[in-house]
Amino acid sequence: MLQSIVVVGGGTSGWMTASYLSAAFGDRISVTLVESARVGTIGVGEATFSTVRHFFEYLGLSERDWMPACNATYKLGIRFENWREQGHHFYHPFERQRVVDGFSLTDWWLRKPASDRFDKDCFLIGTLCDNEKSPRYLDGSLFEKTISDKQLYRTTLAEQNTQFPYAYHFDASLLADYLRDYGVARGVKHVVDDVVDVAQDERGWITHVTTRDQGDLTGDLFVDCTGFRSLLMGKALGEPFESYKDTLPNDSAVALRVPVDMERQGLRPCTTATAQEAGWIWTIPLFGRVGTGYVYSSDYTTPEKAERTLREFVGPAAEDLDANHIRMRIGRSRRSWVNNCVAVGLSSGFVEPLESTGIFFIQQAIEQLVKHFPAADWEEGLRDSYNQVINRCMDGVREFLVLHYYAAARSDNDYWRDTKTRELPEGLAERISRWRTKMPDSESVYPHYHGFEPYSYVCMLLGLGGIPLKSPPALELFDESSAQREFAMVAEEARKLEQSLPTQYEYFAQFH
DSSP, X not given: OOOEEEEEOOHHHHHHHHHHHHHHHGGGSEEEEEEOSSSOOOOOEEEOOXXXXXXXXXXXXXXXXXXXXXXXEEEOEEEEESXXXXXXXXXXXXXXXXXXXXXXXXXXXXXXXXXXXXXXXSOSHHHHHHTTBOSBOTTSOBGGGGSOGGGGGTSOHXXXXXXXXXXXXXXXXXXXXXXXXXXXXXXXXXXXXXXXXXXEOTTSOEEEEEETTTEEEEOSEEEEOOGGGOIIIIIITOOOEEEOTTTOOOOEEEXXXXXXXXXXXXXXXXXXXXXXXXXXXXXXXXXXXXXXXXXXXXXXXOHHHXXXXXXXXXXXXXXXXXXXXXXOOOEEESOSEETTEEEOGGGTEEOOSTTOOHHHHHHHHHHHHHHTOOOTTOOHHHHHHHHHHHHHHHHHHHHHHHHHHHHBOOOSSHHHHHTTTSOOOTTHHHHHHHHTTSOOOTTTSOSSOOSOOHHHHHHHHHHHBOSXXXXXXXXXXXXXXXXXXXXXXXXXXXXHHHHHSOBHHHXXXXXX
């Protein structure tokens, strides 16, 4: 088996990689991470989605340990503001649909809407987000555990065990520091130095990296976590980069860290994505501050105007804050594993932060690396399988994000009008045509794993409002009384949770 791994680059991707590999392999393989003290990371507040809990569980980390150290909070979903029209909002929740007589509750809602809020009529999480509720009680118990036993007839036991109603917001820089301490305590060798050269043999395989002060670092496998610079995969190995800019034009961002009195202002348990003239603004509430940034296309606005827009959006709290301008490389490497080098994080690819997939891509890459980990013969089929899984995942997320813009009813300027006329990724036009007559299901969404389930597509189509949708004709022949009882049950469960759950601020204040 291989004896040593060298991770080049720190930050979130580097330390997630090093800590996970140390947890997976223990002292049976050596892990070295080298990072420069002079190269900064993007380091903005990060949002995730619910699969990230598996990462922390794998490392054996308790929420009560790592979350306060990283100013972390819960995220129950994403709140989309102004994507349909000014003043309109809806939620994309971490909550699967309920089923009545073989049809999803959103199918029933589409036939006869109870209100103009599908996200509150069909799901619980919209109410929790509107009221800034924590998904956990003060004793740490999860709200799903307290819902009526009637929940059992709506889902199988296996489905219940896979449902999880939240993800996390956290300070990415603090998480990297926390995982650094975790990894070093478990044997990861930490080298702080500048990598000045990447040496390769006659086959093009990396033999070692040369650091400025500490010489050569040799290894069997090298992991490129150098961000958009792609020091190993792009510069040394010359692997081509396949841009997504033709379908996702947002290529820039400007970010602010905004101190906030959470006790006075409250703490929303969701990421907010607010549509703007040339993109959208994220709002990520951490404990004690808000991470916010404007993601935009440089074809439609300038960095100076984008910064002004963001500061006006934040208001007086933005005064005297330093703005971080970021140029994003949107797309993916043709292959993320070449020879004995694997790219993880931004060096592999990035599909803009709209659905919080940056951390997801890191986690997916690390988990797949362990599943495809090679022996000394470097079986080529393992590399090919890994690259196929990673490429399909990123391409699937691209398709889902393109749908956000194409299906948004907003069309008040060139930016939003152009989102309806750009070329769609292969296969998406056909899928949209099917969704116009039958809502998305497991047979009609992107067919390969990319983190998003059919209910996510349903929520976006219902919320964005730009594609006409139809309820199943068969529902005209059904007795709707069971569906009406289910809508009433959702409303009653939401009312009880609104009364019984603490606010998110109250929950986290006890740990700070």
